[in-house]
Amino acid sequence: MELATFVDRLDEELRTDDYADLDASANGLQVGPDEGEVEHVAFAVDGVRATFERAVEADADALVTHHGLSWGGFDRVTGRTYDRIEPLLSNDLALYVSHLPLDGHQELGNAAGVADVLDLEDRAPFGELGPEYIGQRGTAVEPDTVDGLRERLQSGLETGGRPVRVLEFGPDEIEEVAIVTGSGTDWLAEAEAVGADALITGEGKQKAYHEAREAGIHVFLAGHYATETFGVRALQDLVEGWGLETSYFEEPTGL
């Protein structure tokens, strides 16, 4: 498949353009030439030196990641930026990135993946960011306890053994669940406003503790990495369906 065709297909599926003004990440093709062929596509959560090197070793033509290397652009290709870009250009490896578009995709996205693990029903977009959403919410088929929910996350996510932490300030029975993967505690007020019993996210800022306490809501901190493997894995399935060879590289951070 031509690289340009590959990029266009992903951009269309993920609505890359709609998130252009909302995201510091330069989504879409982030590093790569105008022309080229793609036969083997690698996937990983983070676009960093470690995953770039594994993709090069695997002889991939393109790497698709959730986190890329351009956040707000760069003035120079020096230091760490040089070290990251160099293996891409020296080995003809294109980098395709999808950050918020992949968080918010209601079927292939990260939050949708967590909702799948929990079998949530009556799903709706959650996590407003301007005119778009970057998460999802839904209702548990049966009310669950904190321990029950924690165990399901612990077993259903790639936590690498890292314990799921909970700020336990909500009700005993959890029915309404809101999800923003990664670093999502800024959406606590929205979770409260929609009547969520629990907010599930990856990592939590210090100030979230008291906000959750005062809002009377549980916050599950399941790991930034662990909550964000679903999107790229779903893209891998999609791309495999296009007849391309694929690989997936785990590099859990434990964060």
Place this chain on the structure above:
Amino acid sequence: MELATFVDRLDEELRTDDYADLDASANGLQVGPDEGEVEHVAFAVDGVRATFERAVEADADALVTHHGLSWGGFDRVTGRTYDRIEPLLSNDLALYVSHLPLDGHQELGNAAGVADVLDLEDRAPFGELGPEYIGQRGTAVEPDTVDGLRERLQSGLETGGRPVRVLEFGPDEIEEVAIVTGSGTDWLAEAEAVGADALITGEGKQKAYHEAREAGIHVFLAGHYATETFGVRALQDLVEGWGLETSYFEEPTGL
């Protein structure tokens, strides 16, 4: 002591004005009247409903915290802001906040407190933010291992049992240590530039993992709360020296 005198003394000691343009937190007197007396001063890391209520119960006249309730100001006194401000005004409790000025104070500050725990020598300001610093660095009296350093932090900080985590990417022997308390992984590049073997901070963003890995530096994540108790405790000693009654309220977040 008059409240105005109390505020002036703290502002001078902490150089509140010098951080005015650098900090989203409105430092200094954040809530309080122009006139009033201070006899009993309470101290806590976070200025939230829980600590406000404990200070009211203790019949304190003023509460000094590291984190306050005004971050970039507010348009309204409604919702959570109402719930937090109401006990202050209904009970004549003044709120004095010192965020970055207290992080960066080279003797009373949070980073200085962590450096004390580790007996660092040859200390220097670290953690550039515009023309100021918000951390400290120094040299270990004797080179230490990751495990050694971790244990000293675990026992010397109010971690509340939360394990100190380490991203182990640095050298076997740790001599040069840089500290930015709270959320300090944005200073990894500066730590690398000054030749630090380890950066000690509270909480770490997901992207810090690979940055530390590529920089070849250890990152100790000892807890946001746990690394930020030193400053307010040092202020408590200072204020006690002024002849005022004091209290300290622990409300560890585990984050």
Place this chain on the structure above:
Amino acid sequence: MELATFVDRLDEELRTDDYADLDASANGLQVGPDEGEVEHVAFAVDGVRATFERAVEADADALVTHHGLSWGGFDRVTGRTYDRIEPLLSNDLALYVSHLPLDGHQELGNAAGVADVLDLEDRAPFGELGPEYIGQRGTAVEPDTVDGLRERLQSGLETGGRPVRVLEFGPDEIEEVAIVTGSGTDWLAEAEAVGADALITGEGKQKAYHEAREAGIHVFLAGHYATETFGVRALQDLVEGWGLETSYFEEPTGL
């Protein structure tokens, strides 16, 4: 009635959200908790210490004013802001503010009230501010003189004896009248463009004198306070119709 219901009804009637980006005033509920009951509602033009104290004495649950205390937000609750907010929070008195939405309401608003006093016909929105209007214009049933119009304003407005001043630069007969209450001389050019013979407003900046002179238009300065009592009085009628007890507190400024 629940406070939240009370706030929602007013916000809907006044289209508070539509003016959100146009007004430095934080319109809607400016100070108050999420929960609470409203039985007695007080009304006043200015939300200041004097009216707050009168509302507290009257044991009101909410005070509705045209001018509030949050103009562009605040960083601290200290000094005059403290003195104003303190009686509200110490006495469970909610503050609801409607500034430009109330100026521009074509039936309940301040300009509409002045137009009622003058029996204007063929009314239309006047006083463009972005996509909204904050005044009204209309045609006199019969042409009037400067003295005639002045007397009708003097007797129909709560001027407290303060004389209505006129910058007399328009035609002998006045038919077309434009109104922006409060401080409205910035709309002189629009008044000229729509063919108004006179602009009625509250107070006038120095530079309005020569602008009116060069435009050949009368400017009636009837007092900022005096032109802005209509809106809150109309809201009082509205709220009374909801079955709530009401009070109105006059505190004329003479400005």
Place this chain on the structure above:
Amino acid sequence: MELATFVDRLDEELRTDDYADLDASANGLQVGPDEGEVEHVAFAVDGVRATFERAVEADADALVTHHGLSWGGFDRVTGRTYDRIEPLLSNDLALYVSHLPLDGHQELGNAAGVADVLDLEDRAPFGELGPEYIGQRGTAVEPDTVDGLRERLQSGLETGGRPVRVLEFGPDEIEEVAIVTGSGTDWLAEAEAVGADALITGEGKQKAYHEAREAGIHVFLAGHYATETFGVRALQDLVEGWGLETSYFEEPTGL
């Protein structure tokens, strides 16, 4: 005298450059050619069509005013701007403007002129605007009453019969007086901070009423025009001392 020399002398005396970033008014030569001679200089408070025409009739070469016609610049020379600029260019009349520099000049300025009328002693700059001042304060030789001060202003200023109004909220005896001419009620807080008993200004915004009341300070509203004749008259004396013919045109606005 060459026009360029005339402009340079005034700019130096008034420190025009120091106010460049503080003032919406384009101070200095506002309309005029690079070359030309000045023999007869006219003076007026406002640079408007009326004073431009009088200066043309008087055959002046330059007109010096406190208020000019460029506030924040203009994109076009049409409408009122055309009508004002046209007589200047058609009659070789240069326009020199000094707004805030003339307000703040501690000897020739408007506030200094009001302080002269009141025989204030121990004068100091007042009315902070960035690094500069635009007013003056001082101490009465003997304490005065509100009525006494009002009468001295009424007789000493060119009020054109307009009564000096007072918001009477200060002490019975007035000793410390702060002055910002024109529209100066934004400096009420500074007046309070320096311990002034009264603030003297020209015109007052509606919100000044309650601010003065809560601050416990008198505010004298002596007229925008009436408080701003001193500066241009002092410049007239200065320029006469340079051997040039001068005129002064009164156009009181009563505002």
Place this chain on the structure above:
Amino acid sequence: MELATFVDRLDEELRTDDYADLDASANGLQVGPDEGEVEHVAFAVDGVRATFERAVEADADALVTHHGLSWGGFDRVTGRTYDRIEPLLSNDLALYVSHLPLDGHQELGNAAGVADVLDLEDRAPFGELGPEYIGQRGTAVEPDTVDGLRERLQSGLETGGRPVRVLEFGPDEIEEVAIVTGSGTDWLAEAEAVGADALITGEGKQKAYHEAREAGIHVFLAGHYATETFGVRALQDLVEGWGLETSYFEEPTGL
């Protein structure tokens, strides 16, 4: 014809308002009174002292130019601005300017005029600027060579003998031609994207050389002035059709 009518007709034809936020030039009536009659209209590419003087000599009532004298507005009428505006105001000569609206007009505009010279077919808007276009593209009736195209431009444009320069980096046969008059090399990437063989413009920045070389596209530099005479000449025809007397003043710059 009334000046106001004349201005309204041109504004409507040229859609002046639609370009208001895109253009540093203040388009429409740039200098002129609200009232006046227009009988004789002069036309020129540049609104400068030379053309203003010729229009005054010809006793024109209005001058229509592509480049005016207000680019981003001005704070003062001094120096060169004074020298340019003075003859306009002293001689009742109105100045009407149309910069980008005239570049982009798909029938009367500058690019359309160049396309006419080259007999292009299948024309479409080219040269995106926000939501508008400022150029045109089309297909040659028959493929042409660089020399052929250069000769047609040399003979069809008012180059004043200045040779048309070509950066020859495109194909031997030229079919698809994109045009942005004046200084248009910033649209090289768009020309490449739409498959143009050549971009025709007036003047080229230094960096265009290598961009054209790397894009493999011819760039014809036919002169800024020479490519921008079509618009004003087309407006002259239009205005003549309204029954007004017209003149055209050539002042070629050779640039």
Place this chain on the structure above:
Amino acid sequence: MELATFVDRLDEELRTDDYADLDASANGLQVGPDEGEVEHVAFAVDGVRATFERAVEADADALVTHHGLSWGGFDRVTGRTYDRIEPLLSNDLALYVSHLPLDGHQELGNAAGVADVLDLEDRAPFGELGPEYIGQRGTAVEPDTVDGLRERLQSGLETGGRPVRVLEFGPDEIEEVAIVTGSGTDWLAEAEAVGADALITGEGKQKAYHEAREAGIHVFLAGHYATETFGVRALQDLVEGWGLETSYFEEPTGL
């Protein structure tokens, strides 16, 4: 020599940091790793694919250019940016850029080089840009004519046969000469203010024609490329003096 040492030496000589906020170009090391050795340094005016390829062929370790590839930064490494960066990274070629610092250097810079060609005396910095200068001015040893000056430029610069053009609007005898290389006609007003008879620059915008005409000053347009070869050649000499091998690649643009 270590690359880092090489970069530090150039940055110090050229005062790169002082121009950081003035220049859209990212000056200093623009592409390159933290570590590496430099033995062979290539020089060229433009940092483009053509010169990158020649430097690769010559097996250079670093290329020093006046124009680089980062103007305001980039979000992605795709399209033309990819094509330019790829040969640098694939071949370990570092890119060092000095734009305005090299224009303004009073001894090694581009304007200084033009001044050398013309034997100007009493040189002074010219071409104000914030607190820095980007050109130079001086006095001819003997007054010269337009033709004399043109010939000296034609023979002394690398014009590649491109004729030096002159906008002849100045005096017959030229003594005072101001120089801003590249695109410098924005400094015409400064040239007039310092009494220059001629401004020498590379390329001229269309509007410069009438500005020069109205200012009565000659403008020599000697070519953007032709006026900007001096700086990199002077750096080549400097670097050769450090004992490194050097090359220079001519790629004249004729613009």
